[in-house]
Amino acid sequence: MNLRDKVIVVTGGANGIGRALCHRFAAEGARGIVVADVDVENARQTAAKIGGLAVQTDVGEESAVVRLVDKAISAFGPVDLFCSNAGITGDLGGIEVTNESWQRTWEINLMAHVYAARAVLPGMLTRGQGYLLQTASAAGLLTQLGAAPYSVTKHAAVAFAEWLAITYQDRGIKVSCLCPQGVRTNMLAGTAGGIGDMLRESAIDPETVADYVVSGLASEKFLIVPHPQVAEYFERKAKDYDRWLSGMQRLHKKWGVGA
Numbered sequence: 001m002n003l004r005d006k007v008i009v010v011t012g013g014a015n016g017i018g019r020a021l022c023h024r025f026a027a028e029g030a031r032g033i034v035v036a037d038v039d040v041e042n043a044r045q046t047a048a049k050i051g052g053l054a055v056q057t058d059v060g061e062e063s064a065v066v067r068l069v070d071k072a073i074s075a076f077g078p079v080d081l082f083c084s085n086a087g088i089t090g091d092l093g094g095i096e097v098t099n100e101s102w103q104r105t106w107e108i109n110l111m112a113h114v115y116a117a118r119a120v121l122p123g124m125l126t127r128g129q130g131y132l133l134q135t136a137s138a139a140g141l142l143t144q145l146g147a148a149p150y151s152v153t154k155h156a157a158v159a160f161a162e163w164l165a166i167t168y169q170d171r172g173i174k175v176s177c178l179c180p181q182g183v184r185t186n187m188l189a190g191t192a193g194g195i196g197d198m199l200r201e202s203a204i205d206p207e208t209v210a211d212y213v214v215s216g217l218a219s220e221k222f223l224i225v226p227h228p229q230v231a232e233y234f235e236r237k238a239k240d241y242d243r244w245l246s247g248m249q250r251l252h253k254k255w256g257v258g259a
Contacts, residue, residue, distance in 0.1 A: 001218065007081075017178075019035075022035050060107035062115040069120055084134045133217065135178045146252075176224055179224065182227075183204055
């Protein structure tokens with residue numbers, strides 16, 4: 001996808017990866033960029049710097065996502081690229097995590113992608129073209145030690161992106177799934193304990209992730225993996241699942257993460 005003159009929506013655009021994407025898309029010559037986030041003040045700051053539009057949006061509410069798309073279309077015209085990027089870490093733990101916490105993580109990390117696709121796909125299908133970029137995580141390909149809700153919802157996000165790519169490819173819809181590992185963002189800074197320390201060891205800047213995204217969109221690549229080691233681990237997992245599980249169990253003991 002050539003980003004020049006495109007209309008782009010980025011959720012979670014006020015900080016971290018989303019903000020880096022907004023700046024990079026502007027540098028690539030996008031015609032209109034909508035910066036969506038619950039953090040409206042930082043969204044406005046980002047939008048002001050790139051000549052975009054800030055829209056306060058809780059992506060866990062479908063009505064808010066519908067309003068977001070309507071505002072994007074009113075401001076700039078049909079959406080060419082929707083970056084469903086917002087996400088949360090959720091609570092650490094597994095079976096002891098409350099139903100309410102599981103549900104909120106599910107809404108933000110998976111259902112927000114469903115709501116976005118539901119809101120933009122009809123128009124894209126009518127035009128016979130459109131692009132969906134969905135931010136999942138390396139956790140969606142591998143796992144997240146010590147955090148079952150995050151791991152499960154990110155696996156689901158990858159699965160949904162796969163389904164969209166398979167189902168709508170012959171109707172002009174392109175799909176990419178972004179799966180970074182540790183990225184120097186507020187989210188990683190707030191990840192305490194061993195898992196946070198482990199991820200920080202190999203963390204990269206959001207701007208580096210944005211570079212990978214632009215390259216991946218240009219080649220219309222489904223899986224965008226900014227950390228080369230993640231692709232290597234994913235391949236090992238596919239080749240020998242039991243051996244991979246044994247390795248992850250050793251990491252689990254080393255970093256002291258668990259229920």
